[in-house]
Amino acid sequence: MKNDIAEILKRNQLSVTESRAKILELFHESRSALAHADIENKTDESYDRVTIYRTLQTFVEKGIIHTIPTADNSVLYALCKDECTQGKHNDNHVHFICDICGTTYCLDHITVPEINLPKGFTPHCTDVVASGICKNCK
Amino acid sequence: MKNDIAEILKRNQLSVTESRAKILELFHESRSALAHADIENKTDESYDRVTIYRTLQTFVEKGIIHTIPTADNSVLYALCKDECTQGKHNDNHVHFICDICGTTYCLDHITVPEINLPKGFTPHCTDVVASGICKNCK
DNA sequence: GTAACTGCAAAATATTTGCATCCTT
C-alpha cells in the first residue's frame, strides 16, 4: 500500500514527502470526502495548516483529488478516479451528503444523466450533489 | 415593484427596512445569482458588511433565497421560486455557471432527473450544477 | 413604546504569502 501511494505521487511528478504520502493515504483509506479540518484532525495536527492547504491545492492541480461543491459551502475534497488527469477532470459522478452524519460519499459508479439545457448553453462538466439519509443512518 | 418587494417581506413576517428591500430588489433585478461581494458592490457599500451577512441569512431561513453550491466553493445566493417556504426548500432545479463570464444562472424550468442511488440511500434534495459556456459567451 | 434591525468594534476563523530551513532526488 505504502508503495502504491508513492507510485501515485511519482506518476504525477511530485516528490514523495511524508506529508503528501500521509494525506494521500488518508484519502485512500476514507470512503468519504474530507475537509481541510478532517485532515488536520486525522493527522493529529502533525503537519502545518499551510502544508495541508498547499498539498490539497497541488493534488487538485494534478487531478489526484477534486473539490466537491456543497450546499453549506464548506470545502470538501475526494479522490478522483484514475481517468482524471491534470487539467482534464472527469467529475461526472454523483455525490451524496448525509443530512444526519454529515458524511459525503463519492458515488463513482452512478452516472450523471443528460440534462437538457436551454438553447445556447453548452455544458462542459456537470456536478450532482444529492443530500438525504445515508445507508448507515437509516 | 417597490410594493411587491415590501409585500414579500411582510408575507415572511419580516419588517420592511431599507437594506432588506434594497437587497431583495437586487435579486429580483438580477437574472443571475449573487455573491456577498456583488451585493456590497451593487449597493455602493451603503450597508454594513454585517448587515448584508445577516440579511442573507435571514432570507435563506425564510426560504426567500437559497445558496448554490459551486465548484470553487464560493458562496452564491439566488431567489427561490414562490413555492419555497420556510424550512421546506424546493431547490430541485439546475444551476449553470459560465466558465467565461462567471455568471451563474438558475434554470428554474429545467427539472432535475431522477437519480438511481445505491440501496440504502434516501435522497431528500438534489442539486445539479452544470458549468460550461453560456448563451452570452458562445 | 417595544421589539426588532442596523452599524460599529472586535473577536474568531479561514486562507494566502514570504522567507529561511530542511528534505528528496
Added chain:
DNA sequence: AAGGATGCAAATATTTTGCAGTTAC
C-alpha cells in the same frame, strides 16, 4: 548539490458576536 517542500510568522480575507443606538410597527 540543487530544486522543491515544509514550517513559522505574519498579512489578508472572511464570518461571527456583542452591544448601543436607531427604526419599523
